[in-house]
Amino acid sequence: MKNVITTLSIAMILLTSCSPSTEKKVKKEGSTVVKAETVSTITSPEKNTDSKEVVPxxxxxxxxxxxxxxxxxxxxxxxxxxxxxxxxxxxxxxxxxxxxxxxxxxxxxxxxxxxxxxxxxxxxxxxxxxxxxxxxxxxxxxxxxxxxxxxxxxxxxxxxxxxxxxxxxxxxxxxxxxxxxxxxxxx
Structure with missing residues (x-):
């Protein structure tokens, strides 16, 4: 009986850690980051901050x-x-x-x-x-x-x-x- 309870407990922990609500939180955070970057790019002063490009x-x-x-x-x-x-x-x-x-x-x-x-x-x-x-x-x-x-x-x-x-x-x-x-x- 202890083995069955332990196995069910482990299964429950694994199921809750992989729940869809966690994925929704990650997606929301990801979309917020993208929006924040877009806004900062639009409102930032016209300085080139891309370190890859240099003036010849x-x-x-x-x-x-x-x-x-x-x-x-x-x-x-x-x-x-x-x-x-x-x-x-x-x-x-x-x-x-x-x-x-x-x-x-x-x-x-x-x-x-x-x-x-x-x-x-x-x-x-x-x-x-x-x-x-x-x-x-x-x-x-x-x-x-x-x-x-x-x-x-x-x-x-x-x-x-x-x-x-x-x-x-x-x-x-x-x-x-x-x-x-x-x-x-x-x-």
Whole structure:
């Protein structure tokens, strides 16, 4: 008789530990967690917290270039330093993008800067998308030289003495491109 009672007790304990009410609790907790994560993603500031994605290292020092010879098939002859913005009007901006800020600096005055600190970014192949609340900056590598095209969507960005070029390259690669001599200008 003791064996029957012990066996029934063990069977009851096993049945109660596997009851459907426990499964319902787990499902409820799981769905609550998912909802909380969804809400926090939607309401969080536009900072990229995904540690897997990083801003390309080349973006730390991007300098403006322009199309100089549309017919050239050699990238280094097709693109080059823009004469007007670098020498005459001195109104072009260099671009620096790191994981926590975007900085636009006048090519002729290192102290003349504009910073953007609140943005998110994502990498999609050869394209990096930087989003702020006012606009979206798209940097797309269009040539392995490296040449990047900048596309801005959203509100117009108007900055004094910091005109954004359509094309950029890295500071390291700049000497490889065609260069205009500024002559008597101090650019």
């Amino acid at each position: 290292a080349d973006f730390a020092e991007l300098v403006p270039i322009d199309v100089l010879n549309t017919k050239s098939t050699n990238t280094y002859e097709k693109y080059g330093i823009e004469f007007s913005g670098n020498c005459y009007s001195c109104d072009l901006a260099r671009l620096s993008v790191t994981h926590n800020k975007i900085v636009l600096t006048n090519v002729c005055d290192e102290k003349d800067t504009f910073e953007i600190n609140d943005f998110s970014f994502s990498n999609q192949g050869n394209t990096t998308v930087l989003k702020t609340s006012e606009r979206t900056y798209i940097l797309k590598q269009i040539d392995k030289a490296p040449v990047y095209e900048l596309i801005i969507e959203g509100e117009k960005l108007e900055l004094k003495n910091k005109r954004l070029s359509k094309y950029f390259t890295t500071k390291k690669a700049l000497p490889l491109f065609a260069e205009h001599d500024c002559g008597d200008f101090e650019g």
